[in-house]
Amino acid sequence: MVSGIITITTDFGERDPYVAMMKGVILTINPDARIVDTIHQVPPGSILEGASIIKQTYQYFPSGTVHLAVIDPGVGGKRRPIAVLADNHLFVGPDNGLFWPVIETQENSEVIHLCDKMYWMREISPTFHGRDIFAPVASHLSKGIDPFLMGEKVDNPITLANPLPRENSSDLVGKIIRVDHFGNLITNITREHLNLFPESKGLEIRVGTLTLKKISTTYGDVSEGEPLALIGSSNLLEIAINRGNVAHDLGQEFKVGTKVTIEFH
Amino acid sequence: MVSGIITITTDFGERDPYVAMMKGVILTINPDARIVDTIHQVPPGSILEGASIIKQTYQYFPSGTVHLAVIDPGVGGKRRPIAVLADNHLFVGPDNGLFWPVIETQENSEVIHLCDKMYWMREISPTFHGRDIFAPVASHLSKGIDPFLMGEKVDNPITLANPLPRENSSDLVGKIIRVDHFGNLITNITREHLNLFPESKGLEIRVGTLTLKKISTTYGDVSEGEPLALIGSSNLLEIAINRGNVAHDLGQEFKVGTKVTIEFH
Amino acid sequence: MVSGIITITTDFGERDPYVAMMKGVILTINPDARIVDTIHQVPPGSILEGASIIKQTYQYFPSGTVHLAVIDPGVGGKRRPIAVLADNHLFVGPDNGLFWPVIETQENSEVIHLCDKMYWMREISPTFHGRDIFAPVASHLSKGIDPFLMGEKVDNPITLANPLPRENSSDLVGKIIRVDHFGNLITNITREHLNLFPESKGLEIRVGTLTLKKISTTYGDVSEGEPLALIGSSNLLEIAINRGNVAHDLGQEFKVGTKVTIEFH
Numbered sequence: 079m080v081s082g083i084i085t086i087t088t089d090f091g092e093r094d095p096y097v098a099m100m101k102g103v104i105l106t107i108n109p110d111a112r113i114v115d116t117i118h119q120v121p122p123g124s125i126l127e128g129a130s131i132i133k134q135t136y137q138y139f140p141s142g143t144v145h146l147a148v149i150d151p152g153v154g155g156k157r158r159p160i161a162v163l164a165d166n167h168l169f170v171g172p173d174n175g176l177f178w179p180v181i182e183t184q185e186n187s188e189v190i191h192l193c194d195k196m197y198w199m200r201e202i203s204p205t206f207h208g209r210d211i212f213a214p215v216a217s218h219l220s221k222g223i224d225p226f227l228m229g230e231k232v233d234n235p236i237t238l239a240n241p242l243p244r245e246n247s248s249d250l251v252g253k254i255i256r257v258d259h260f261g262n263l264i265t266n267i268t269r270e271h272l273n274l275f276p277e278s279k280g281l282e283i284r285v286g287t288l289t290l291k292k293i294s295t296t297y298g299d300v301s302e303g304e305p306l307a308l309i310g311s312s313n314l315l316e317i318a319i320n321r322g323n324v325a326h327d328l329g330q331e332f333k334v335g336t337k338v339t340i341e342f343h
Numbered sequence: 344m345v346s347g348i349i350t351i352t353t354d355f356g357e358r359d360p361y362v363a364m365m366k367g368v369i370l371t372i373n374p375d376a377r378i379v380d381t382i383h384q385v386p387p388g389s390i391l392e393g394a395s396i397i398k399q400t401y402q403y404f405p406s407g408t409v410h411l412a413v414i415d416p417g418v419g420g421k422r423r424p425i426a427v428l429a430d431n432h433l434f435v436g437p438d439n440g441l442f443w444p445v446i447e448t449q450e451n452s453e454v455i456h457l458c459d460k461m462y463w464m465r466e467i468s469p470t471f472h473g474r475d476i477f478a479p480v481a482s483h484l485s486k487g488i489d490p491f492l493m494g495e496k497v498d499n500p501i502t503l504a505n506p507l508p509r510e511n512s513s514d515l516v517g518k519i520i521r522v523d524h525f526g527n528l529i530t531n532i533t534r535e536h537l538n539l540f541p542e543s544k545g546l547e548i549r550v551g552t553l554t555l556k557k558i559s560t561t562y563g564d565v566s567e568g569e570p571l572a573l574i575g576s577s578n579l580l581e582i583a584i585n586r587g588n589v590a591h592d593l594g595q596e597f598k599v600g601t602k603v604t605i606e607f608h
Numbered sequence: 609m610v611s612g613i614i615t616i617t618t619d620f621g622e623r624d625p626y627v628a629m630m631k632g633v634i635l636t637i638n639p640d641a642r643i644v645d646t647i648h649q650v651p652p653g654s655i656l657e658g659a660s661i662i663k664q665t666y667q668y669f670p671s672g673t674v675h676l677a678v679i680d681p682g683v684g685g686k687r688r689p690i691a692v693l694a695d696n697h698l699f700v701g702p703d704n705g706l707f708w709p710v711i712e713t714q715e716n717s718e719v720i721h722l723c724d725k726m727y728w729m730r731e732i733s734p735t736f737h738g739r740d741i742f743a744p745v746a747s748h749l750s751k752g753i754d755p756f757l758m759g760e761k762v763d764n765p766i767t768l769a770n771p772l773p774r775e776n777s778s779d780l781v782g783k784i785i786r787v788d789h790f791g792n793l794i795t796n797i798t799r800e801h802l803n804l805f806p807e808s809k810g811l812e813i814r815v816g817t818l819t820l821k822k823i824s825t826t827y828g829d830v831s832e833g834e835p836l837a838l839i840g841s842s843n844l845l846e847i848a849i850n851r852g853n854v855a856h857d858l859g860q861e862f863k864v865g866t867k868v869t870i871e872f873h
Binding site for chain 3: 354355356357358359360361363364365366367368370371374378387388416417418419420468469470471474475
């Protein structure tokens, strides 16, 4: 039932020992846990970006993996600590919308309000529930302990408004939701959105000063240094430059939030 | 007695293969070692900061863990390679003060000057003892080999002047010792220092242009964007902004070394 | 025969979940794989730098380790996916020169064009073969599956022009190939190149505005703040400043590509 694997996603960065403290707590409870870092560079406090990373990543892990996520700007306040069971995976973290994209797309998902302190550290810092509540709970879960023993089922997890593209009769208006390490612009427009429109007469993609007339398959479909649009590896429309970096090469209007319009002829 | 876990703390950054080489050496000697990165972003050569990270972090790991630390500006010179036994943990690295905060606070700690080359790599680069001496020693220790077989006990490890806050009759003068990834200012003032003063009549915390009148419990105790002081998760006084970044939002005088004064009324 | 260890080297950086997705794929196929990150900060698309990192690092791992490397600017195009057997190690990645420095220096190395889709993910993204081809192949290899079952042997892997220093009668002209995290300048001049010249009458090393008259053993051989040349831990000539950072302290002409001349008297 459990894989013994725990992934960790945070906004803690790489220069503080906070993630290592969590790993120490995990390995003290379950010495056999295998820990995988997802990323620790979620922009501080960005629940929307953390939620998107978790949704895209969890499915590549074996069933029964525990996904521990700490993007937790409300730590120490009234937000609940939760565990989620969905799609044969387990998720642990704050109830602030971080797991909503998984919950809303998975039937039969269950949410548990973690309240049994037996599964927590003895002392709880009001500013670091990642170490003192979520890490020990994740570690106990990775050993196969039933999450329903750790708290009460709840039906009202916090939701997250995930801005979808606007679909009009002949166009689609989305936006850039992430700029990756290569400077590729990841949009919120999925392959499914594009499939809603018949492609017969062509299309025009406009973002900032850029206009593109087709959707390519891979970077090398255009010459070196040329811009292109393609469906990326997470099924999202992406704007890139073959062997280049859109964010650096084309200027500062290409950033998170910038509008992307696709007009279908 | 040993946990089989090895933590690694360095100032090597993330863009060179030096840490991976150490891990290869470790896994060649002990294929079952479980390796956890603490951080590799200790400022180059900063023994004081490395020492503080190790002291705060080691205690979250199981007893019998080996803590390998390489902040080693004197590599290849006369400084000794050492192993330390303290608080049921093992520490391996250069004798330059890196483990002093652990040694000085733990009774019965023992320091061993590593000199038996049987536990080292066959060839020793004069510039990379991390790979050629400390990693193989740490790996042998993680298998349960007795550190007293690896060298001679010594009584004079290098100490480290850890600047404590100055306690006056009605005030406490400390400083910022670390700015974390969130821009929170971590000071050298502990909960214990504060407890020396009766809190009945209130206090005033001054740092740079900022004046705070109380110590809060968690970030959400003040409105979004407001500054506050609290005792952080490592028991150190911390200056923060709820959902903000002090270092970015309040200007450049908020940095490592800046004076923090607490006046008690 | 196999160690069960998989190293991963990429140019993916630290802020996207791409590496975690690859680890999920690996652990789904081989739950016992032990994964070690080499680095993910290879400059985007820099095959030459990736190749140099792999060559320097692989040998510190146990025989039978799988080295998965994804610096793959031609992803989705015509370049072949390959596995390499050399020096009792296995290498998996794109056929673009990344493994050439290993292949050319190891007799009896074998190159296999990966074409059996049974060892791939079911769906292949045209932009992420790291996740969909190379990670699953590496994971199957780490379980001991014979690489010759995965494709056909080929004799014409893509080579890589690795610029060696120019040797003249009384001088050696090389260049800076990497600036490490400490600001040390790593050159392409090896200990073996230097040994070609008799050292009796002295030498003069010139790089940018700097002239050095000898090769030191370790950083502490000169006073703090003074520049020096030494043979670094990977047997390459290196220019450094004792407890300093050449790249920051001496100005911008000290960068990758800068000429390094050694004149022998």
